[in-house]
Amino acid sequence: MADSTAGKPVARRLEAPADLLGQMLPALSRLGAVPEVPEILSPACVIEGDIRTAQLRALEQQLPALTQGEDALTR
Numbered sequence: 001m002a003d004s005t006a007g008k009p010v011a012r013r014l015e016a017p018a019d020l021l022g023q024m025l026p027a028l029s030r031l032g033a034v035p036e037v038p039e040i041l042s043p044a045c046v047i048e049g050d051i052r053t054a055q056l057r058a059l060e061q062q063l064p065a066l067t068q069g070e071d072a073l074t075r
Contacts, residue, residue: 020067035049
């Protein structure tokens with residue numbers, strides 16, 4: 001049976017270094033994520049938005065390289 005939740009969007013919150021925002025937003029877009037306007041809390045930023053459950057694993061795998069290991073992805 002196919003997993004019907006794979007295409008369902010889920011809300012996530014990403015905290016990462018603000019100076020890496022320019023790298024993170026295009027990567028999120030490539031994964032089909034729909035981010036809200038980032039909140040800059042220098043030296044960090046917070047991005048909230050939706051991503052399809054099928055893309056969560058890919059995002060989790062890419063985050064360490066995108067954020068130099070300084071990220072927190074939460075629900």
